[in-house]
Amino acid sequence: MPRSFIADPHSHARPNEVVVRHLTLDLDVDFDSHRLTGRATYDLEHRDQQATRLVLDTWQLDVVAVGDVDGNDLPFSLGTHDPVLGSALTIEVGALDRVVVQYATSPEARAVQWLEPEQTASGKPFLFTQSQPILARTWIPCQDSPGIRVTYDAAVRVPSDLLALMSAENPTERSTDGRYEFSMPQPVPSYLIALAVGDLEFRELGARSGVYAEASVVEGAAWEFADTEAMIEAAERLYGPYRWGRYDILVLPPSFPYGGMENPRLTFATPTILAGDRSLVTLIAHELAHSWSGNLVTNATWNDIWLNEGFTVYFETRIDEEVYGAPYTTMLLRLGRQDLERAVADETPRDTWLELDLAGRDPDEGPTKIPYEKGSLFLRLIEETVGRERFDAFLRDYFDRFAFESMDTATFLKHLSDELLDPAGVSADDLQLEAWVHGPGVPSNAPDYAADAFDRVDEQVAALLGGADVATLDTDGWVSHQWVHFVRALPVDVGAATLRAVDGRFGFSASGNIEIATAWLELAVASGYVFEEPDVDRALADFLHRHGRALYIRRVYTRLAASERGLERAREIYATARPTYHSVSQAVIDRTLTP
Structure with missing residues (x-):
């Protein structure tokens, strides 16, 4: 048995x-x-x-x-x-x-969202779980x-x-x-059983991949996801065969509460990744990676979620490196570290452990980025310590050996020691393993990653803060990750004149890239700029009505809730936006706006 x-x-x-x-x-x-x-x-x-x-x-x-x-x-x-x-x-x-x-x-x-015809692009009803x-x-x-x-x-x-x-x-x-x-x-x-019903069309992406979406979206989605087959091949080169037959993607209406959901054979995806320039398709690499880490080998309980998400972020960036190169991946690692530092500051110390304790709590209320980014960083540390070739062999064997089974933290750590660390002559103390898994924050031996592309951004931010005219900044060829870093690097007290100038030149308030738009609105709220500029306030309200992706709207609502004036505005917007959100997003924002 x-x-x-x-x-x-x-x-x-x-x-x-x-x-x-x-x-x-x-x-x-x-x-x-x-x-x-x-x-x-x-x-x-x-x-x-x-x-x-x-x-x-x-x-x-x-x-x-x-x-x-x-x-x-x-x-x-x-x-x-x-x-x-x-x-x-x-x-x-x-x-x-x-x-x-x-x-x-x-x-x-709570799993089922029923959308009325006016909430869909096709004008027909839609449901998804x-x-x-x-x-x-x-x-x-x-x-x-x-x-x-x-x-x-x-x-x-x-x-x-x-x-x-x-x-x-x-x-x-x-x-x-x-x-x-x-x-x-x-x-x-059970959490991977999913149903969707709508006025949908299908487009083939490759021999074993395709995309479903409403008619007005499907062609753009097929263009955006053109690298899907290359991602599948890269993943298989790394960690063995894809075992689910087909890998298709369903683009859902904007109320979908997540970036993606790794339902086997049919990833559910947010339309927010359709940026028009393929800049956000790393999300597909993430959901595809779940076909191994999560769907194939699954966390035994939600306390072990890092075994799903930390592994998947690590695997995602390895796919990205295979398809787009190391410099691209380094930018993702740097942004991920920024997200992790912010999460550590926002969460209680116990919720920054890798092995969580969610007993008596709704697991949806658990920490957001900790299992993802701290888990991935821990695996990066192991890779650096034992060498990539040895770590890749370990992971490939892990996915083979425990395919279609569940895994808990204690069992994984024993397997890690028996099959990888001990043969490599690496001790738990060498890794500070206990501090990573059963300790708060980010241990001192965490890997760090230099990104030349971000160094160029930092130079332009320094010039701007030193008095340079925004028109003289050298931003030619920047990709979306550099723009996110640029906005995050601007200090909260930079001043309304500077914010007005950069928005006027770069159009952050009107950005169709949810990563850039979120970073900009967070800054606009935290600095108070949004309360001085009616156009930015309208962009804020439009963003919160147009998107239902919990991670991003939560960030903006959290910034608003940090001041009395912001909380009042947040509740005003939420009163009309809430009915359009999925129950997952509703629960998140309800908690955010409750004193």
């Missing part, structure tokens, strides 16, 4: 007793009532032969009936509702190996823990003028009757 499942503080499930191995969904999508209705069938494994109960996670689901495959009712109960964890659905299964749950979702299901971290239970009764994997298939019925897609084998054209069938033969955790 496989090793025991690790106890997950964010799930009611008892997988060491009875665990789900395969899920079959049969669902109707009702845009009028904002409900999914149908049934889920579960193939079970009794890991404890004495166990007679199956425990599933639910969140405000209407459980209509529970029975065996012959239609005989089975006893079941719903536990007390917890605002974060929902309710345990306990089913008396006896020795049965298949059970059926008939159910309907609530219109308030976002199940990470523990929201799958709001639309599927399931064992909602990242350490539990299932294969699944589904039949989904939608209006005949819309296309349905899942994190599975997908169609590229609409059916005539609105019925779609899906299969995911590789086992995945």
Whole structure:
């Protein structure tokens, strides 16, 4: 028998007793009532032969009936509702190996966003799910823990003028009757089960990659993502074969709360990466890297999220280096370090450890950049210590050895020592390993990266602050990462005249690049400039209404909330912007604007 499942503080499930191995969904999508209705069938494994109960996670689901495959009712109960964890659905299964749950979702299901026709480019309704971290239970009764994997298939019925897609084998054209069938033969955790329905078109990118989007977006997206096949090939050269068949991308409407979501076979992506110059497509490298770190080898609980995200940021930058070169990657590493330093300053010391302690908390409330950037920096340190060739061999073996399994921090650290550090003659003390994993902040042995491209930016910032006219600055050939660094390098007290001059020349307030626009609005708010310039204030309001990507709107709202005047303006904007946000973004900003 496989090793025991690790106890997950964010799930009611008892997988060491009875665990789900395969899920079959049969669902109707009702845009009028904002409900999914149908049934889920579960193939079970009794890991404890004495166990007679199956425990599933639910969140405000209407459980209509529970029975065996012959239609005989089975006893079941719903536990007390917890605002974060929902309710345990306990089913008396006896020795049965298949059970059926008939159910309907609530219109308030937090994983599902229903978009009205006026919220889409096509003028037709749209829905998408976002199940990470523990929201799958709001639309599927399931064992909602990242350490539990299932294969699944589904039949989904939608209006005949819309296309349905899942994190599975997908169609590229609409059916005539609105019925779609899906299969995911590789086992995945519940947070990677995804559904989207909309007026979508498909464009091929390569032999095993393509993009779905609304008609007005799809051609631009196909151009933006032209390097996808090259990224897949680079990833395979580094760490072994891509094991999911196809790698397709779905561009969602602006309310999608994340940059991307690594749903297997179908990455969900924000339209904010469609900058028109391919400057933000490193996000695709990130989501593709998750096909190994996260989807293939998955964190056992959300306390171990760095094993997903830290590995993925490291892998992402290695893909970028393969495709775009080392100088490009060094800029990303420098920006990532800036993000990490800011996160360390903003978070509580305990939330800056790599191994988190999220028990009793919504895992969505955990730290944002720490698992990503501190985790990646730790892996960079290991690479520098043992050598790239040796570290690459270790990682490739790691993905092979633990494919389609889960990993916790303690098990990984033992594997790291046994298979890499000890043979290389490197001790835990040499790495300051405990300080990295179980200590606050950034340890003193963190790698540092010089970027000539940023040095050129710093020279121009120094000239500007020394009195040079903005028209004389040498910015020819700068890429978006240099512009972000330029804005971040401007001091908060630089003065309204200088901010007016740089905005007038470089058009930061009107930037279509979300990285640049966010950095600029943060500076404009922190300096008070936004309150002096009506045009910048209008740009601020437009930004917060147009985008729903949680990481970036949170940064701007956080800056606003730092002053009484800013907090008042933030609440004024949020009152009309909130209904357009996904529940994930709503929860983040609700907390940000609550004293």
